Amino acid sequence: MSKRLLSLCSLVIVFAVVVGSFAPTARAQDDLSGSLEIFSWWAGSEGPALEALIALYNEQHPGVEVINATVAGGSGVNARAVLKTRMEGGEPPDSFQVHAGQELIGTWVAADRMEDLTFLFEEQGWFEVFPEGLIDLLSTDEGIWSVPVNIHRSNVLWYNPAKLEEWGVEVPATWDDFLAVCPTLQDAGVTPLVVGEAWTVNHLWESVALGVLGAEGWNGIWTGETDLEGEEFLAVWDTFGKVLECSNFGEDNEGLPWDKATDRIADGTAAFNVMGDWAAGYMTTTLKLVPGEGFGYAPAPGTDGVFMMLSDSFGLPVDAPNRDAAIAWLTLLGSKEGQDAFNPLKGSIPARTDGDVTNPELYNTYLQSAAADWAVDTIVGSLVHGAAANENFAGNFSSVVDLFTTSGAPEAAAAEFIALCESSGACGG
Amino acid sequence: MYNRKDKAIAFLMISPSLILLAIFVYFFIGQTAWYSVSDWGIDPATALKKGVEKNYVGLDNYHTLISSASDYEFRLAFISTFYFTIFFLGSCLILGFFLAFLLDQRIKGEGIFRTIFLFPMSLSFVVTGTIWNWLLKPNGGLNILPNKLFGSDPLEYKWLNSDTTLFKFEWLQGGNLFYLGIALFAFALFTYVAQKRSLSWFWVVVAGLVLWLISAAGFWSKIWLPIDDPVRDIGTYQGYGYSAALTGIVIAATWQMAGYVMALFLAGIRGISEELREAARVDGCAEWQVYTHIILPQLRPIALSAIIILGHISLKIFDLVYAMTGIDNKYVKVPGILMIKGFRSNEWARSSAVAMVMLFAISLVIIPYLWTNLRTEKQS
Numbered sequence A: 001m002s003k004r005l006l007s008l009c010s011l012v013i014v015f016a017v018v019v020g021s022f023a024p025t026a027r028a029q030d031d032l033s034g035s036l037e038i039f040s041w042w043a044g045s046e047g048p049a050l051e052a053l054i055a056l057y058n059e060q061h062p063g064v065e066v067i068n069a070t071v072a073g074g075s076g077v078n079a080r081a082v083l084k085t086r087m088e089g090g091e092p093p094d095s096f097q098v099h100a101g102q103e104l105i106g107t108w109v110a111a112d113r114m115e116d117l118t119f120l121f122e123e124q125g126w127f128e129v130f131p132e133g134l135i136d137l138l139s140t141d142e143g144i145w146s147v148p149v150n151i152h153r154s155n156v157l158w159y160n161p162a163k164l165e166e167w168g169v170e171v172p173a174t175w176d177d178f179l180a181v182c183p184t185l186q187d188a189g190v191t192p193l194v195v196g197e198a199w200t201v202n203h204l205w206e207s208v209a210l211g212v213l214g215a216e217g218w219n220g221i222w223t224g225e226t227d228l229e230g231e232e233f234l235a236v237w238d239t240f241g242k243v244l245e246c247s248n249f250g251e252d253n254e255g256l257p258w259d260k261a262t263d264r265i266a267d268g269t270a271a272f273n274v275m276g277d278w279a280a281g282y283m284t285t286t287l288k289l290v291p292g293e294g295f296g297y298a299p300a301p302g303t304d305g306v307f308m309m310l311s312d313s314f315g316l317p318v319d320a321p322n323r324d325a326a327i328a329w330l331t332l333l334g335s336k337e338g339q340d341a342f343n344p345l346k347g348s349i350p351a352r353t354d355g356d357v358t359n360p361e362l363y364n365t366y367l368q369s370a371a372a373d374w375a376v377d378t379i380v381g382s383l384v385h386g387a388a389a390n391e392n393f394a395g396n397f398s399s400v401v402d403l404f405t406t407s408g409a410p411e412a413a414a415a416e417f418i419a420l421c422e423s424s425g426a427c428g429g
Numbered sequence B: 001m002y003n004r005k006d007k008a009i010a011f012l013m014i015s016p017s018l019i020l021l022a023i024f025v026y027f028f029i030g031q032t033a034w035y036s037v038s039d040w041g042i043d044p045a046t047a048l049k050k051g052v053e054k055n056y057v058g059l060d061n062y063h064t065l066i067s068s069a070s071d072y073e074f075r076l077a078f079i080s081t082f083y084f085t086i087f088f089l090g091s092c093l094i095l096g097f098f099l100a101f102l103l104d105q106r107i108k109g110e111g112i113f114r115t116i117f118l119f120p121m122s123l124s125f126v127v128t129g130t131i132w133n134w135l136l137k138p139n140g141g142l143n144i145l146p147n148k149l150f151g152s153d154p155l156e157y158k159w160l161n162s163d164t165t166l167f168k169f170e171w172l173q174g175g176n177l178f179y180l181g182i183a184l185f186a187f188a189l190f191t192y193v194a195q196k197r198s199l200s201w202f203w204v205v206v207a208g209l210v211l212w213l214i215s216a217a218g219f220w221s222k223i224w225l226p227i228d229d230p231v232r233d234i235g236t237y238q239g240y241g242y243s244a245a246l247t248g249i250v251i252a253a254t255w256q257m258a259g260y261v262m263a264l265f266l267a268g269i270r271g272i273s274e275e276l277r278e279a280a281r282v283d284g285c286a287e288w289q290v291y292t293h294i295i296l297p298q299l300r301p302i303a304l305s306a307i308i309i310l311g312h313i314s315l316k317i318f319d320l321v322y323a324m325t326g327i328d329n330k331y332v333k334v335p336g337i338l339m340i341k342g343f344r345s346n347e348w349a350r351s352s353a354v355a356m357v358m359l360f361a362i363s364l365v366i367i368p369y370l371w372t373n374l375r376t377e378k379q380s
Helices: A004-025 A045-061 A073-086 A100-108 A118-124 A130-136 A163-168 A174-186 A196-221 A231-245 A258-266 A278-285 A323-334 A336-346 A366-375 A389-406 A410-424 B006-038 B060-067 B069-103 B108-124 B125-135 B141-150 B169-194 B201-216 B234-236 B246-270 B274-282 B285-296 B300-315 B318-326 B337-345 B350-379
Strands: A034-042 A064-070 A095-099 A152-154 A155-160 A192-193 A271-273 A296-299 A305-310 A312-315 A378-381 B165-169 B240-243
Touching: A034 A045, A034 A073, A045 A064, A045 A323, A045 A336, A064 A278, A073 A118, A073 B337, A095 A100, A095 A323, A100 A312, A100 A389, A118 A323, A130 A231, A152 A336, A152 A366, A163 A271, A174 A192, A174 A231, A174 B337, A192 A336, A192 B246, A196 A231, A196 A271, A196 A305, A196 A378, A196 A389, A231 A389, A231 A410, A231 B006, A258 A278, A258 B274, A271 A278, A271 B169, A278 A366, A296 A366, A296 B169, A312 B300, A323 A336, A336 B069, A389 A410, A389 B069, A389 B234, A410 B069, B006 B060, B006 B069, B006 B350, B060 B069, B060 B350, B069 B108, B069 B234, B069 B240, B069 B300, B069 B337, B069 B350, B108 B246, B125 B141, B141 B240, B165 B169, B234 B240, B234 B300, B246 B300, B246 B318, B274 B285, B285 B300, B300 B350, B318 B337
Parallel strands: A034 A064, A034 A095, A192 A271, A305 A378
Antiparallel strands: A095 A312, A152 A305, A155 A271, A155 A296, B165 B240
């Protein structure tokens, strides 16, 4: 860089700083100023939803400069590692994305790193608009710890209606129904159920467990009330094993991303897939399929009337450098306006029950039906997506599944499950 | 000789890098070593607490890795690394030498071939991993190659999905091999030193006796512990051994590094004077005997360097495996991957222990090498 260019640059910078420092006073709509750093893993296809929120925030608080710190990587694997080093290094962002529930509570609340947000919930009247089951997942005895932005459903069974008709197969209502149609589909040369890489197998497990145990039994795992040595829990593993035998597990599932697994539903090489409802977003946006026609959906077998949820939420770390700006951010996230701006773009439903979910311009057929279920169903938290169990348990859970798929022994898997419960302290008691 | 002032200046000149090295390498190794004998993250609730108290727990974390049924991943990783190193080194050396041998035939366009073979070296392991991940897909790449070329049936080999375990052994049995390996290694090292320093055979015998006594006292069986709860141990069902899914990774790694070994060997071969070969031929050597009797023995130091370089790459392999199989592949585990998993589940002490085991394994390769290097430099 030549000297002249350099001095020109610095002049521009000085000018920008001077103008910038006067700007807020010139058009002050509120007295918030400074900056706000938002830490999330919403890059790529999820980026626009976050940007819509930021645009809204800029409108309301023009004096605040928003720093959008994203770390790419599905489900936040990389972002969480970066966040940990930052927090450990005493450099917290002003607000960060975290899966609602134990991923937040077991890691950050347990470490006394979060601020209680009960005051904000009271101030904004959020106790009335968020379902009780959800608030329970966000709370401990000491307080409420994050503001949920969106809701995804984990226990959804996806299929291709035209193909099912061709094969003469009904959508199974229970896992036994599924196992009954399995041979028919295999004879037709179709994979009855498609799974992908390790986490999607774990994802399937939680739907099977919920289907076998029911909502109460599922919640009982995490409170210590379900007998993990009992017949019923062994039956979970037994069913899971049979279901996997009806799938492509062990054939080509390793290294198969979830969206490539979904592709097989669309092209008819596989009949069913259990995946979270981001699959609906993928099929409508990327594959251009019409919900209900191009692809069908039902609650995973045996889980009708239960909504296994996961939610992205934002919390307020202790010692956040710009606390006031962060609280304004959280207020926006919890508002009806904010949730209806974000969710249609993200392909999820608002956590609030009073969202504009019947508006077909915002929410497609699938999301409307999910929102209807959200309002009436029993709500339970997902294990794989951070709601039901702490990070230690969730991070090591795939070794339990590996042990089961290698040994085929439900007893061994249950014993390992109990051992992990004890070492992680995730299962109550 | 240098005078004092020269020495002072020299010291000043290198001190910045010395200080940086001391902080950013050795201090952090020390830090990791300390975490590995602490209980940081054993209780997940306090893993990220500000100013959490870290208590000294001795070798507990290492014992857990070796003997706890739940930590079978570490054992799989440890054994995978061992087999990976053997197969990767073997295939690289053989292929590398073979390529060097072919290029040594003074063929036309040697420069082009040399570049082609060396080219994969210029890629990063992540790129190699991604490409080979595509090639080894069960329904793509190599498997459909015969179909595309000759119209025959596509192959069905599962590559990275392969669940076969070969060369199995029981965990404790593996322990016996481990002690034997360590004992032989120590003995060989000592014999080598004894030779160099012309110590008498008396000392060699003494060293052997001491090693034998250590083994007899059951010292090693305190390191290689039996599994505490076999029902929950994956080895009970599939056995510990070479996971066939590693084959794909060996292929990818060999593809990348064989050209480098070739370049090393070729330089070595070219360094051997033509007169020596001529003399051998005059003395009645067949052409293959020229290689076995003249060239190969002369290449020994080069082979050693290649083994050291490839060995330390393979012991700390992470990026290639990460790009090819991701973190959660059921069949492919290496210690580097386990460390990342530790970040996910906040198990800092355990991750540090895994890191220290890796460091130890690598130092077994590197330290003797550095040491002999330093000695030869001093002598010359």
